[in-house]
Amino acid sequence: MQYAKIENGQLIPAPGEVRQDGMVIMNPGPEILGPIGYKPVEYAKRPEITTPGNELREVYTEEADRIRVGWEEYTSVPEPQPDPEQLREMAYRAEADQYLMAYEGYLAEGKILEADEQKALYLAKKAEIRERFPDK
Numbered sequence: 001m002q003y004a005k006i007e008n009g010q011l012i013p014a015p016g017e018v019r020q021d022g023m024v025i026m027n028p029g030p031e032i033l034g035p036i037g038y039k040p041v042e043y044a045k046r047p048e049i050t051t052p053g054n055e056l057r058e059v060y061t062e063e064a065d066r067i068r069v070g071w072e073e074y075t076s077v078p079e080p081q082p083d084p085e086q087l088r089e090m091a092y093r094a095e096a097d098q099y100l101m102a103y104e105g106y107l108a109e110g111k112i113l114e115a116d117e118q119k120a121l122y123l124a125k126k127a128e129i130r131e132r133f134p135d136k
Helices: 030-036 084-108 112-132
Strands: 003-007 010-013 017-020 023-026 039-043 055-062 067-074
Touching: 003 067, 017 030, 084 112
Parallel strands: 039 067
Antiparallel strands: 003 010, 003 039, 017 023, 055 067
16 A cells, blocks of 8 residues: 655655664555654546546545545646747847857957858848747
8 A cells, every 4th residue: 555645735655765763664564654644545546537628636635544535627727838029039049149249259359250250150040040930
C-alpha cells in the first residue's frame, strides 16, 4: 500500500528511507511512517470524462486514518499566447542586437568594412526574425 501526506494541497509520497534513532530504515512500514504524518492512500476508480474536451484531476481528502484520492472533471483554460510583436522584440534583443553593438563598436573605431559587415548581418537577422514573427 502506498503511504503519503498532504502538504499545500499536494500529495507527497512517503520516502523510501527514514533516519530514526541514528539508523537508516529502508522501505519503512506503517509503524514508522504513521508517527511522522504519513497515511495510507486509497484511490477511487478513474471515471470516464463526460464532456468532450474536459480533463480529470486528482482531488485529495484527508481523513483521520487515510487519504482518499478521487477525481474531478474540469475544463482546462488555454494558456495565453504572447503577442507576436512582443516575441519579435524579444528575438531582436536576444539574436540581433549583438550585431548592432558590434556595428557601432567598429564604426566608433573607424573600421568601416567591419562595421558594414556587422550591419549586413544585423539586417539579415532582423529579416529572419520578421519572417518567424510576422505582423498580425
